[in-house]
Amino acid sequence: MTVIEMSGVTKEYGPVHALDGVDLRVERGEIVALLGPNGAGKTTTFELLLALARPTRGRVEVLGGPPSAARGRVGAMLQSAGLPEQVTVRELVRLIGRSYPRAVPVDEVLERVHLDGRAGRSVTTLSGGERQRLLLALALIGEPELLLLDEPTAAMDVVSRRSFWAQARTAVGHGATVLFATHDMTEAETVADRILVIARGRLLADGTPTELVGDDDLEEVFLALTEELSTAHPEGAVR
């Protein structure tokens, strides 16, 4: 079953073309990495999939319908996502869980992200990695069919990162699909079934890690792809 489908999607913010004719399809059970330099259009892609923005042109479907209709079936971690103050971890997870049509028990989801020992603590006292795990708990609480993760492990140490992906894989084991953005090539190569490379709003490559890399190094491939676009379309020319 197709979980994400974008056809000819363009998103313009005034003169800036954040996405430029993107075609993308993600099937159920896949873990897909979205790689791209800063300003490539990764966050815009997530915003369109979460109905936080509307495409200027093209069609976006999530779980077979418009993104806004899928909100109760999608869990998301956004880049620069924030948390409220003076609320405890348990209170926050319980509150957000109540907004979903169905929810994992609070203690269970906290245990899954290893925050059960912090349940009574104020979110303001959490470390960067713990905040990310709390955001993952908020993304997982509604038993999502699709997880959209925008640079989810940016503030995490190695142990937290491994634990994070173990939880994401568990969710996939329960039938979820994952699309995540990252700047970490190793993470993309080891975690993802498929890697998408995007730059200047254009999808440059789409393949399994083996297909993309072969005997080469993913970082070299990534640089080659994005530099190729820069050469073909000097700054400002991609519209």
Place this chain on the structure above:
Amino acid sequence: MSTHAIEPGRRPTTDATRAPAPSGRTPAPASPATGPAAAPAAEPVPEVRARPTGGRAGLLGLQVATEVRSSLRSPEFAVGAVIIPVILYAMFGLTNASSLLPGGTRIGLAMLVSLSCYGVVTLAIVVFGEDVAKDRGRGWLRTLRATPFPTGVYLAGKLGAALVHAALIAVVMAVLAGTAGGVDLRPGQWAVYGALMLAGVVVFSPLGFAIAYLAKPRTAAVVANVIFLPLAFASGFFAPLSELPDVMGDIARYLPTFHFGQIAYGALLPADDVVAFTGAATQPLGAHLGWVLGSAAVLAAAALLAARREAVTRRG
């Protein structure tokens, strides 16, 4: 393999097998060979509207409870929102409490009304505005919008928590006025006083909401105070308009806070004493209501437009 040859927007055409799935993972289906056009048609999925477990009312109740608990953990909130009007009443209301206005009303009652109005309007404008602006600034509203949590429930929850705090202000002020201030009202009048204070939070929360969405998050607290303090003075909450420069009286008639005060005084004081205490001529109740409700509607519309504009144009 030379991946440089990958055509932009296309998958590489090698026949390499998929990387083995990590253990515990469901094997993923094959990726589309040539993009969406070649993939099987999407299986239609019935639209499932996100209905909160326990319903919207249950979610709202939980939101209010969470907000109230959260505010109790912030001592500065209790000081700013609840204790200041009480302290002001103790300092200025109780000292002249037994003095009488020409119609026989105790100054203690008039000051109870004016400082309670000040307290609940502060709560609605400054606290509500600053609180929502902070959530907006730290990205919590953005996080919420990626969940099925309805923005309306979020705002209603903030309002509900503000009503709880307004009730607290009204009760503490009433107890102080009734005991130390010698204010003696019939139960029905106390009920009217309480209802007016709660209504004040509701009608002025759109102004706080507007500040939260129209001002930059970091400046919202300053903007709220810059707006509110002149409003409070020009509305006669601290001193009768007759004791302030004439221009204040001219401005006051256009201020919703002035009209709200006039409604509250009018409900609990004889008309002559309202004039004597506030230094402003009374107007028909409908005129005062029109100003208060009209401004609330205009500000709510402005705030909704600002919130919508941010939702549509924000670039992540």
